[in-house]
Amino acid sequence: xxxxxRIIDAEKLTNFTIRALQKMGVPYEGARITADMxxxxxxxxxxxxxxxxxxxxxxxxxxxxxxxxxxKPEISSQALATAVMDGDRGLGFVIGHQAxxxxxxxxxxxxxxxxxVRNSTHFGASAVYAMMALEHDMIGISMTDxxxxxxxxxxxxxxxxxxxxxxxxxxxxKPPFIFDMATSVVAIGKLExxxxxxxxxxxGWVMDEDGLPITDPDKRVRGEGGLLPLGGTPTLRSYKGFGxxxxxxxxxxxxxxxxxxxxxxxxxxxxxxxxxxxxxxxASFSPLETFKKSMxxxxxxxxxxxxxxxxxxxxxAGDYEAEIEKNRRANGIPLHPAVVSSLKDIAEExxxxxxx
Amino acid sequence: xxxxxRIIDAEKLTNFTIRALQKMGVPYEGARITADMxxxxxxxxxxxxxxxxxxxxxxxxxxxxxxxxxxKPEISSQALATAVMDGDRGLGFVIGHQAxxxxxxxxxxxxxxxxxVRNSTHFGASAVYAMMALEHDMIGISMTDxxxxxxxxxxxxxxxxxxxxxxxxxxxxKPPFIFDMATSVVAIGKLExxxxxxxxxxxGWVMDEDGLPITDPDKRVRGEGGLLPLGGTPTLRSYKGFGxxxxxxxxxxxxxxxxxxxxxxxxxxxxxxxxxxxxxxxASFSPLETFKKSMxxxxxxxxxxxxxxxxxxxxxAGDYEAEIEKNRRANGIPLHPAVVSSLKDIAEExxxxxxx
Numbered sequence: 001x002x003x004x005x006r007i008i009d010a011e012k013l014t015n016f017t018i019r020a021l022q023k024m025g026v027p028y029e030g031a032r033i034t035a036d037m038x039x040x041x042x043x044x045x046x047x048x049x050x051x052x053x054x055x056x057x058x059x060x061x062x063x064x065x066x067x068x069x070x071x072k073p074e075i076s077s078q079a080l081a082t083a084v085m086d087g088d089r090g091l092g093f094v095i096g097h098q099a100x101x102x103x104x105x106x107x108x109x110x111x112x113x114x115x116x117v118r119n120s121t122h123f124g125a126s127a128v129y130a131m132m133a134l135e136h137d138m139i140g141i142s143m144t145d146x147x148x149x150x151x152x153x154x155x156x157x158x159x160x161x162x163x164x165x166x167x168x169x170x171x172x173x174k175p176p177f178i179f180d181m182a183t184s185v186v187a188i189g190k191l192e193x194x195x196x197x198x199x200x201x202x203x204g205w206v207m208d209e210d211g212l213p214i215t216d217p218d219k220r221v222r223g224e225g226g227l228l229p230l231g232g233t234p235t236l237r238s239y240k241g242f243g244x245x246x247x248x249x250x251x252x253x254x255x256x257x258x259x260x261x262x263x264x265x266x267x268x269x270x271x272x273x274x275x276x277x278x279x280x281x282x283a284s285f286s287p288l289e290t291f292k293k294s295m296x297x298x299x300x301x302x303x304x305x306x307x308x309x310x311x312x313x314x315x316x317a318g319d320y321e322a323e324i325e326k327n328r329r330a331n332g333i334p335l336h337p338a339v340v341s342s343l344k345d346i347a348e349e350x351x352x353x354x355x356x
Numbered sequence: 357x358x359x360x361x362r363i364i365d366a367e368k369l370t371n372f373t374i375r376a377l378q379k380m381g382v383p384y385e386g387a388r389i390t391a392d393m394x395x396x397x398x399x400x401x402x403x404x405x406x407x408x409x410x411x412x413x414x415x416x417x418x419x420x421x422x423x424x425x426x427x428k429p430e431i432s433s434q435a436l437a438t439a440v441m442d443g444d445r446g447l448g449f450v451i452g453h454q455a456x457x458x459x460x461x462x463x464x465x466x467x468x469x470x471x472x473v474r475n476s477t478h479f480g481a482s483a484v485y486a487m488m489a490l491e492h493d494m495i496g497i498s499m500t501d502x503x504x505x506x507x508x509x510x511x512x513x514x515x516x517x518x519x520x521x522x523x524x525x526x527x528x529x530k531p532p533f534i535f536d537m538a539t540s541v542v543a544i545g546k547l548e549x550x551x552x553x554x555x556x557x558x559x560g561w562v563m564d565e566d567g568l569p570i571t572d573p574d575k576r577v578r579g580e581g582g583l584l585p586l587g588g589t590p591t592l593r594s595y596k597g598f599g600x601x602x603x604x605x606x607x608x609x610x611x612x613x614x615x616x617x618x619x620x621x622x623x624x625x626x627x628x629x630x631x632x633x634x635x636x637x638x639a640s641f642s643p644l645e646t647f648k649k650s651m652x653x654x655x656x657x658x659x660x661x662x663x664x665x666x667x668x669x670x671x672x673a674g675d676y677e678a679e680i681e682k683n684r685r686a687n688g689i690p691l692h693p694a695v696v697s698s699l700k701d702i703a704e705e706x707x708x709x710x711x712x
Contacts, residue, residue: 079467079640081437111435112468116641139606154670155661167603177606179599185592202591211664232592235558236541240586243535243673247523249654250495250533257642260654284435285472286613298605298616305511308567314510317599 005334008356013333014039016343017054019352024062025069026091034058034093037128042333045324046180048189049125051335055342057122058091059350067091067121073098081110084256085117089272092123096142096275100129103277104136111284117275118256126166127180133168133279134176137288140168141278145252145261147271150184150245151226153238156209158226159262162187163248168318170282172292174299178318183245184227191217196338204232251276361690364712369689370395372699373410375708380418381425382447390414390449393484398689401680402536404545405481407691411698413478414447415706423447423477429454437466440612441473445628448479452498452631456485459633460492467640473631474612482522483536489524489635490532493644496524497634501608501617503627506540506601507582509594512565514582515618518543519604524674526638528648530655534674539601540583547573552694560588607632 017035022028042050061067071090077083083102087095099115106113123129126142133140146161164187166180182188186205194201194217206214209224230241252274253260264271282291299316307314328334335343340356347354373391378384398406417423427446433439439458443451455471462469479485482498489496502517520543522536542561550557550573562570565580586597608630609616620627638647655672663670684690691699696712703710 079465079637082467082637082640084641109435110466110468111438112466112470114468114636114641139611152658152661152670152672154663154667155658156664157662159658159661159670167599169603169606177602179603181593181596181599185587204592230587230593230596231541232588236560236588236592237537237586239671239673240537243523243537246533246654246658246673247525247535250525250651254647254650254654255495255636255638255641257646259650260657262657263650263653280470280611281435281438282611284438285440285470285611290613291610294610294615294619295606297619298602298610301616301618302508302511302515302602305508305515306513307510308512311510314508314515315595316508317595317602 005336006340006356007332008335008340009332010039010043010329012356013042013051016347016352016354016356017051020054020059020346020350021062021091023350023352024059026062026094027070030091030094033097034091037093037097037124039333040128041125042335043325043328044127044321045328046125046127046321047336048187048193051343052192052339053124053189055346059346061121071095075102075115081106081112081114083115085115087117087120087272089119089121092121092144092273092275095120096123096129096277097132099275100132100140100142100277100279103279104133104138104140107138107279107281107284108136111281112279114276114278116251116256117277118253118258119272120275121273123273123275125180126164127168127178129277130166130168130180131176131178134170136279137170137282139170139280139282140166141276141280142166143248143252143276145249145274148261149188149227150229150242151207152242153229153234156211157224160242160245160249161261162227163245163252165244165248169295170292171295171299174296175318175322177295177299177316178321180317181230183230183241183248185230185232185241186227188227196336204228248276361692362696362712363688364691364696365688366395366399366685368712369398369407372703372708372710372712373407376410376415376702376706377418377447379706379708380415382418382450383426386447386450389453390447393449393453393480395689396484397481398691399681399684400483400677401684402481402483402677403692404543404549407699408548408695409480409545411702415702417477418447427451431458431471437462437468437470439471441471443473443476443628445475445477448477448500448629448631451476452479452485452633453488455631456488456496456498456633456635459635460489460494463494463635463637463640464492467637468635470632470634472607472612473633474609474614475628476631477629479629479631481536482520483524483534485633486522486524486536487532487534490526492635493526493638495526495636495638496522497632497636498522499604499608499632501605501630504617505544505583506585506598507563508598509585509590512567513580516598516601516605517617518583519601519608521600521604525651526648527651527655530652531674531678533651533655533672534677537586539586539597539604541586541588541597542583544583552692560584604632
């Protein structure tokens with residue numbers, strides 16, 4: 001299979017995605033939010049979490065009735081800084097966007113705002129929600145639970161999801177600090193990329209039911225064995241990645257009034273997703289300009305650290321993605337041929353115009 | 357050197373610590389808070405962060421004037437859920453206890469409370485502050501910045517501290533979920549333990565200035581080279597441990613109105629510390645009893661996962677420490693002879709009664 005990538009214009013890709021989602025019954029506003037977030041993810045180089053999954057996760061989820069195209073989410077709140085949302089199984093992007101907006105609104109008055117969400121669906125890359133806080137000069141936080149795929153230290157079977165968390169922090173003149181990590185060594189999307197591109201997996205990403213490394217990306221990883229938590233091995237402190245995954249799980253499921261994924265789910269079943277969003281209003285703590293200046297200085301000092309032999313640049317979170325975004329906004333988004341085919345297939349199947 | 361441990365009674369150890377701190381000019385209330393937190397840390401088996409450091413960090417810091425025995429901390433607040441505290445270089449335990457109390461108080465009305473602290477000093481183990489939230493049926497969060505010791509991925513020199521974070525979550529019948537991690541592979545205290553006990557360091561904990569492993573715990577780690585961020589290597593995603601350390605740094609320094617440690621510090625100089633405390637009131641999100649029941653079920657299901665060959669138990673955060681605490685409360689705390697000597701030395705130097 002050729003792996004030569006096709007260069008696709010971001011705006012055309014956005015409009016195509018909107019058309020496909022509308023055809024599935026998603027109203028324009030929700031389709032627009034979803035398309036913007038998916039394409040922003042591709043623009044930032046996170047190829048695992050962008051339109052590569054439009055067909056397999058979102059269109060398919062809508063077709064099979066797991067995702068509700070016209071949800072009526074409900075928000076309940078007991079205190080100024082907190083709320084819980086029931087997502088009515090809407091598209092994760094639509095639900096996540098609304099919940100993060102609510103967290104930001106609460107942080108405007110209370111200084112901090114937190115919203116725990118149950119009964120939503122897959123929301124793409126966590127970073128895009130955390131980033132919504134930036135234009136409000138707030139620190140944004142977002143997390144989601146996920147299907148069981150990661151084996152806790154000592155266990156031979158998945159007991160938790162890759163449960164990612166993201167934090168975005170405003171800066172002055174430097175690109176914003178945007179940090180997004182799965183709490184496993186790698187996200188499942190990285191295995192999808194390795195499969196698509198025919199690479200083997202490094203030792204330390206996935207293990208089999210005996211704890212031995214799996215390096216073949218085609219080997220099943222959702223039954224026995226599992227992805228490894230960040231840290232990888234007990235000696236290198238895999239309990240930390242696992243503990244972080246548990247924290248994400250608690251904030252995204254249990255705090256929203258739901259049982260944790262392990263109590264309601266199996267690796268084979270995709271249940272509704274839970275999320276957690278937070279916003280901290282910088283000016284409620286310290287003067288904004290001082291904060292932004294210190295952020296710039298911290299990032300600059302870090303980038304200027306002496307480098308190990310062979311290293312060209314010390315990166316801080318968001319740097320690398322900002323470089324890619326600049327390039328892709330100017331020159332288009334390179335998509336793997338398998339992804340382009342999946343979009344063509346959608347166009348044909350749904351009867352929407354294909355112009356990419 | 358013998359490594360046979362001495363068994364010390366927790367109450368006697370607490371009272372000795374109070375006397376030593378009082379002798380250094382710390383008022384009873386602050387000495388009591390500090391002693392309780394240090395001994396609780398030892399009771400929970402975190403030998404790296406308990407009384408082992410009473411002499412070298414706290415008494416010495418008071419003697420050398422870096423720690424203010426009678427601080428007048430100031431709190432300023434711009435919004436219901438947030439505050440900033442200036443710790444007036446008080447003992448980190450005293451300042452941390454007051455700031456966490458403030459976060460909890462704010463969470464009682466706003467649902468969430470966050471306090472960023474500047475100008476404090478070393479506060480021991482993060483977990484003890486997060487745990488303060490438990491009796492209020494809140495989720496507790498605590499973090500601290502630390503002296504530069506960890507080399508960011510690609511750098512040959514420390515650019516950030518081991519910046520730990522802790523989260524404590526209430527449960528029903530199970531021991532609470534208490535998670536505390538340095539964002540480096542290991543905390544500096546683990547190197548101190550290896551040194552004390554004459555063990556070599558596993559590959560992947562510390563590197564030299566060429567990026568090669570350091571396994572000798574006596575080799576200097578605060579100049580060139582450094583501790584590795586959680587993840588260890590770029591392939592196993594050390595940018596994640598580093599990114600988490602940056603998040604902690606931002607919340608503990610920059611958000612409190614201070615420059616980040618890297619902008620004001622060098623590996624050789626110990627500057628004032630910054631902390632960050634948070635509390636989320638469970639009942640402001642969801643019914644408390646449902647939450648606790650789901651927590652118990654999650655922990656139980658995790659502990660019951662099938663195990664890898666040779667593994668006796670799957671642990672969740674807090675389990676292991678709860679087992680040790682039960683044992684040590686009943687039977688006393690085993691202290692390494694080097695730690696016992698350091699306490700005897702204090703007693704003699706300060707002229708306080710030694711009865712351990």
